[in-house]
Amino acid sequence: MKPIVFLFFCLLSCSITFAQKNDYIEATYSCSLSFDIDLFLNKIPVQERKEAEVYLKNSLDKGLILDYSLESNDSISIFKLIPKINNSQNEGSLIVEEMLAFDKLPTYKFINKKEYLKEIDILGKKFIIKEAIPIIKWEIQEDVKYILSKKATKAIGYIGNNPVTAWFFNDILLDNGPYLLHGLPGLIAEAEFNINNVNQHYVINSMSNKNKKVKVKFSKKAKIVSSEEFRSEIKKLQQNAKEDRVDLD
Template sequence: MKKFFFAFAVLFSGVVLNAQDKPQFLEVDYQMEMKFDFEEIIKNVPAQWRSQVEEPLKQEIQKGIFIDYKLKTNGSESEYKMQEKINNDQSAAGMILQQITAMDKEPLYKNIKEGFYLKPYDVGKAYLMKDKLQDIKWKITKEKVQIAGFDAMKATGVMNDSIPVTAWYTPKLNMKDGPDRVWGLPGLILKTEFEMNGSGIIITAKNIAVKEEEIKINKPSKGQEITEKEFYEEMRKLQEQMKEMYGGGVDTE
């Protein structure tokens, strides 16, 4: 009888392990809200145009800028892609949105298993940003909320050695993935908040679909390979060239 129960226990544990090893395939719809610092933006508007755009720009920024993204993940690899929409909005917010979407057309690829990401950019020249995923030192709290129908736990950490980040994750979906470059918690990240380049970023899951069929994750390969630091240095140089081309600065009084 003892041999029977031992054999049953071994068989049962094997079934459980196989179930845990079976990959999950998820599609998650996120919405990103960007909150801009009005003073930072208006000082970059040429002086002769400020009186025309100041009030409508302030109103639009107060409303917030919203962009939709979709995460496709199998727990080991993922693709995070902006959902493009036709935008004929000529308001200040519409123009800001057009600039953001022009830079963010290509999907972000994350390899959770190997700890790196890839992000293509085309700025007249094709680049392929490749860098390590940040090792965010998370601190899990006891605070809980409901997001997209899931119980989520709050965690705090620091990105890039200086950017505070808050995230809410659900242990019910056992994968260390999340929106954008945020990852590393013991469950899918459903919401995150941080500040970057003077903008407040809030990314929230709106819908989560568990897929039975395997999700194919495309790994980008086109473009000159470059680190994140090297890419932003290239963009800084390009911005300086543009300023020189259009009068050496933004204040042209």
């Protein structure tokens, strides 16, 4: 009986080690963007729609893909853009350029405090958006698949009224993921959702465990604002820019 008991404990210890809590993870994700062209065209002046339609279709045909990195431990994470455009992307795409401008500085997510800080540098002004992390009510499904040769389980949730489909690793016990996603019992490896009529599909490309600390560094000169305050600040900057152009004319 002793060999059998010993084998049982060996198998038990292996299973416990396999699904262990990770202190630090580095991962990279690709984000594919897609959208309904008609929704965008409705916001564009009629005289400019034909030209815009051609441009938007070309952008979608070539593919809109951004790459991000995630550094995370069990309480803090840094999600930032990797400043490199994939060959499949349209390098002249205004949509990609806007995403690059918005995400060129990191997003810091504080899981324990349930808040995030998003750095933004726009029109020569630096801001830090400080907000609560969105609460996501997840429902874990029975579906499973393998991503990077690791078992992942499907979950469905909502960011506000926007549905989110995610796949999380069963053996990477880290409550985190790309963008502002969190709240599952494992690292989110894939996620798809729609925000502001743009569909975003994140897929993990690589992952490594390292003995490092997550270092949070952001500009002390930046103005800390809420999302609503940031929108007001942008309107002021845009108005000032218009007035400056009028003066030049």
